[in-house]
Amino acid sequence: MNITHHFDDATLMAYSAGSLPQGMALLVACHLHWCPHCRERSEQTDAIGGALLNQLAPTRLNDDALNAVLARLDEPEQEFASVKHDTVSSAAAAELPAPLAQMLGKPIDQLPWKRIGYGVRQLDLELDGPGATRLLRISPGVSVPHHTHGGNELTLILRGSYNDEIGRFCMGDVADLDDDVSHQPIVDTNEDCICLIATDAPLKFSGLMGRLVQPFIGL
């Protein structure tokens, strides 16, 4: 995978700080699984948290806190409920980054896609807000209406590619956009472009097409 578009520093800092909504955190984790460059950067943003932890004035714990924890050290360790590797199909694991494969459990082509307009299908992951997290599957030649963002929008390309005012985005690339950017992505090969999109606020479409399509897509 040849990744050329990465996260903004501020996004990785929010990830390290734990302040991203669930879907955006999922998307960041997915890209980190694919991108050694951002993994190293995220170690740096984590280290800010470590340095700050050292600076905090200690708070007294309950008197029995240490004993309570010591008493639990020998408890049999229950498997973390999240790690159900056996339920993740190997096809899903092969084409999706691990956090998404774990969540979906199925390969891309077996997901219950919903058609939401000409050449566009989506799957809402229905995660905690604010904002929304969805998979979009866009047919070749189709363009998503021009839009800006009330807040931040992260996009991770899972398959295929698109082009917009910023550049060309291929598998593994992320587009990290905020309210300063207006763009109109168009799928530029004969393959569907499948991407994970997470926002922390509703998108604002511009132009007639945008106004017509927004209530329909519900983006």
Added chain:
Amino acid sequence: MQENDAEGGDVNAAAITPQNTTSEERRKQVRDEWSACLTNLAETRDKSEFARLFGYFAPRVKSYILRLGMPDATAEEVTQEAMLLVWRKAHLFNRTKASASTWIFTLARNQSIDRMRREKMALYELPEEEPDPDHRDMGEHLVIEGRMKAAIDTLPENQAQVLHLSYYEGKSHSEIADQLGIPLGSVKSRLRLAFSKLKAHWGEDA
């Protein structure tokens, strides 16, 4: 406790640090000590080692979790759970990737996020990685963190403020923008500026 790693030093020495060391050296010794202690813990499973780690980190973890806005009783509980994870996951601590305090910070953060999302969500663990020959060794990580701390202390007030609101209070960038009455773009640019200053310390030779 056995301490064979010269880099880690004698963990007991830190408790009786000579008076003539500078405070920065002293801090570095303390950090060295905890990373060595955590590495040993994975092998020895020595509960008295764990109790020492607990004594230092648990009260700081609790402060952190309280800052995130959790009520005291919940913060106490989540702190204890996070410290239990320190014991259980000690074998995953990789001193070439992070210092003890950074690693414990990430555990406490994940545990807090997990608690805040009612539903039991998967925590997204990063893959086990092959050793990277270019990767900085532990000594450098500790130096980096020490410098990072020093650098954080010297950030301009408006950059330190957004850094604290983000990391300590878990506020989103939009929430910080609302709270300070500045545009979202300004919050991000302050964070980027802060990070580029801190990052400069990361790249320097020891």
